[in-house]
Amino acid sequence: MGSNFATIALLPFFIFQVFAGDVFVDLPVTNAIVAPDGFSRSAIQAGTFPGAHIVAMKGDTLHINVTNTLSDPTMRRSTSIHWHGLFQDRTASEDGPAFVNQCPIAPGSFYQYNFPVGNQTGTYWFHSHLSTQYADGERGTLVIYDPDDPQKNLWDVDDASTVITLADWYHTPAEQLMAQFKADGHEPVPASGLFNGVGRYNGGPAIPWSVINVVAGKRYRLRIINISAFAAYTFSVDGHVFDVIETDGIATVPLTVSSFVIHAAQRYSVVLNANQAPQNYWIRTPMTVAGSSSLCANASVCL
Incomplete structure (x- = not known):
């Protein structure tokens, strides 16, 4: 094993600060040559590899513009994004499962996901929801902070540097x-x-x-x-x-x-x-x- x-x-550490409101994110989905373990291969990245880190505050509305420029024929070229763990209250069209909640985003096209996070806070992630596509690298992280978190007295540091992906x-x-x-x-x-x-x-x-x-x-x-x-x-x-x-x-x-x-x-x-x-x-x-x-x-x- x-x-x-x-x-x-x-x-030393640095203080991380976010502000509530509308959050606008550009999320290009592209092919890239990556070698995270030393083996070089073509992959799919959402923003960057190993994935964009999206930050919001409790009550925010997210506006995430996904632009699809995928071209590698060895992988799926249409795509969609699922915001894993988030309840889509009256926004099921933004949930992402291809052919269920939305048509896939075709290569050369874009789609803007718009949805409020409401009272949801905590640790989430996002990934392609088209076949097995996210195993090729199309995934990232999403954290929703609560400025009045009742547990915030338990820690001193909580920022992008303390997010761990496996x-x-x-x-x-x-x-x-x-x-x-x-x-x-x-x-x-x-x-x-x-x-x-x-x-x-x-x-x-x-x-x-x-x-x-x-x-x-x-x-x-x-x-x-x-x-x-x-x-x-x-x-x-x-x-x-x-x-x-x-x-x-x-x-x-x-x-x-x-x-x-x-x-x-x-x-x-x-x-x-x-x-x-x-x-x-x-x-x-x-x-x-x-x-x-x-x-x-x-x-x-x-x-």
Whole structure:
């Protein structure tokens, strides 16, 4: 079984500030050559790779202009975006599932998603909702802050630097993997797992690990999002326990744990107190591919 890793280092931090109102976002969906684990392949990115980070405040209305310039014939070229975890109250047309709530956005076209977030707050993400397209990279994160969050006394820092994405990554385009799955019934196994967009695979180069910088004595709200298509992870931080305070956009009574399992599409917020001796601490996220086939014999991330 392989693992994803990151380290926590002790450095100064910066204050993040957002303002309520209408939020306008340009989100180009493009093909790009990426190599997050050292293996170069054509992929799809939503804004950037591993994905744009959209920020809103409680009560905001989002206006997200998605422009489709996809052209790679090895992948789906039409697209749609689903805002995962958000209730679309009277705005079902903006929910994103292709051929259900909307027609796909054709190459060379655009669509502006317009919807209020209402009283919803917390940690969310977005992804393509056309076939298996998001496994090729079309995904990102969305955080809705509450300026009057009743739990805000529990942490000192909660900003873009404390958002963590976990993703499975494939070296073969998703359409080919789907054809393989239909032919032999074996679930495609990821080549690697990505922590904040970087990872390693067996036999690949030693890509530098992601680093999350913290200041000794500060408390950090880490927002962990599993943006995978298939994989689950077990999240822990060496030498630390932490309090789970949010599950899938819902605030919870703080629960102290040393680790937790996070499945595809799930989100957790945890408060980590940087109260241990200053040094680097591994963040460990070993991957589990439940029910994976015999193809695991050639992969680095299977049980």
